Amino acid sequence: MGPLPLDSASASLPTPSTQTLTPRQELVNKLSQLTTQESQAPASNTITKEELVEPIQRINDVMRPRGLEFDVSEQSTRIITRVVDRDTGDVIRQIPAEEVLLLAEQLEEMQGRLISAEA
Template sequence: MGPLIIDSTTPPLVAALPQERSRIDTHSAKIAAITEAPSDAEQTTKDALIEPLQRINDVMRPRGLEFDISEHSSRIITRVIDRETGDVIRQIPAEELLQMAERLEELQGKLISLQA
């Protein structure tokens, strides 16, 4: 790939800025909606998942798999468990990643409130 040639027919980047600003505002609104407290619909969905997860766990625990819902982020957590000792061999996503995601969500809330 050769060098980028810029001449008088190349549209300036400044012309795209209003469109980009609109996209940024739209994304900021979506992020704000996500970081707000869970709505009744989200809570209902989480409650609706509890019973099916219990049935799946009844079938999969003897095979060394367990599923759970994260309390803070409503993410599904999968654990591979040693059937003999009951120790967790692997958790997906890892506990560290769940904590990191929680901290990032907190920071997003702070950034949005500072910009507003």
């Protein structure tokens, strides 16, 4: 019995695009693909503050007895986590801290000013 004929649909010869890539080249290719996919994704993936209220309330109902509270920042849609003393109700720690929230707000304002000044 002689060699079997190759079906062009089932067998492919190596082409320059399927050559072995270095790990760096593979990483660059994947990042490029992800960037392209992300830029083409619809903007409807963003979550609004109103959509977060109900889930955060449910989480708080479960976690508050354990000394954890979650909240949405008034200025932005950042999630704030607080570790609270269960006996006194005092905030032991807040993540991100108030100072960090103020700094982020100021940076956003400065960025807006820079963009409008350049335009």
